[in-house]
Structures are given as structure tokens and as C-alpha cells.
Amino acid sequence: MSKTVVNVANLDVRFGAAHVLQDVSFSLSAGTTVGVVGESGSGKSTLAKALVGTVPAAAGEIWVDGLDVRHATRSELARYRRRTQMIPQDPFSSLSPRRTIGQTLAEAIEPGRGRVRPHQDRIVDWLERVGLEGAMMDRFPHEFSGGQRQRVAIARGLILNPTMVIADEITSALDVSVQAQILELLAEIQDSLDLTMMFISHNLAVVQRVSDEVLVLYRGVVVERGPVEQIFTDPQHWYTRSLLEADPGSPGFSLDALPMASVTTPTQ
16 A cells, blocks of 8 residues: 555635635545646645645645644744645746756755755756756756756756655646657656656646546535546546546647636536
């Protein structure tokens, strides 16, 4: 039996009067990936931010690798955030244009300092692991393509050997061929490190490819959860069925392209 790394129970998140997440519960075993789907505004990114501790929960429990995240001390949270990394949707905006890639990766290792020399071997190793050349550490973000910047973002997220990684729409800005390369890279690294991962995406074809389980969010509520095969072949909830009716096999499929009527009116 695989170790349970993530256990979320009855999680509620509110922004003022708005109830953004309601009674969200799920668990995640070591080395597995849960795909999180739902239209814009369904609470996907809020769930990710609650897990890394940057958005406070109003109620419920978040346990990650044995730590009670909601009641952790400041020092425990600091250590936890190094063990739970988020790979952003837009790596260009998250990379400082004034820092070389080497400095950016060094700062991930040693926050606030960014000294390359003490960590040079580790930086070169991770650049090569994500398919880049070690000499690229001296370049700046604008000198990289979109796919290369996403590889840098992956290296930055994994250079600390985290327990869990949250990938938030990391392929949405990439063309189909580059998407495939990034997904293959992520799968290889996950297997080698036994990473536990949450993969957030509007692209159902991508979610189907990378996930072991799928969590379907609708207006902040988990309306369906199950193994990827069951969700894609025998969905039980009308909302899940409405998402899949738009042909999830299309590489460019996006939930944002769905007609609003198909996601707001139950079929039965």
C-alpha cells in the first residue's frame, strides 16, 4: 500500500462573503497524480493556494506528509513550503528579468541570496535533467523560448526535491508539440523521484494523459472524484458529462470554449 501524502477533509475557503471552496475532501498517495478540472472560477487555483498555505482556510483540515498545515508554526510552514512546490502557468512573469537562470535557481535553494557558485553543480544537473544545457545558466529569461522557460520553471520547482508538486496550467500557453515534450519530461521526473502531484488544467486530454485520479470542481464543490478511467468512460455527474461532451480527445480542447448552457443546466 502506498503512503498517503495528502489528506484534505471538509475544506472551506471564503473570500469575504464569497464561498470559494465548500466541503472539499480528498486524499492522495505517494507517487500519484490527481488531475483537477473545472471551468474558470470553479476554485482550482484557490485549492492549490490553500494547499501551499498562501490562502487561509475558513474550516477543514489539510494534512501533507504528516503536517497539519492549518495549525503549523511559522517555522514549520517555512519548511513545508520548500517541500511543496508550485509550478506556475506563466513562467516568464514569475522569472525575474534581471536575474540569470542560474541566479534564479540558486535563490530557490538559498532564498534571499542567489549565490550561484556554491550551488553550481546542482544547478547544472537540474538544467540538464530538464533537457537544457548547463551553460544556459548564464542566460536571462528573455533569451529562452516559452517551452524552455517552462523547463526552467520545472527545474526551479524540483531542485529542492519536494514531496509534492502542484502544476497549475503549465501547458496552457504552449503549442501541442511542446506540450507533449513537457508532459513527457514531467512524467519521467515524477517516476524517478516518486513525486506526488496535483495537475490543474482546462485541457481534459492532458488531464487524461497524466492523471491517476480526477477531481471535478463545480462552483467550489467536488461534484465527482474517481480513477481517470472511470471519470472519462463512465462519469456519474451531469457536470462531468457536460465537460466530456465537447470531445476531450482534441489536443486543443479547453473548458473555456464550452457554451455556458452546457455547464449550468443539468441534463437530468
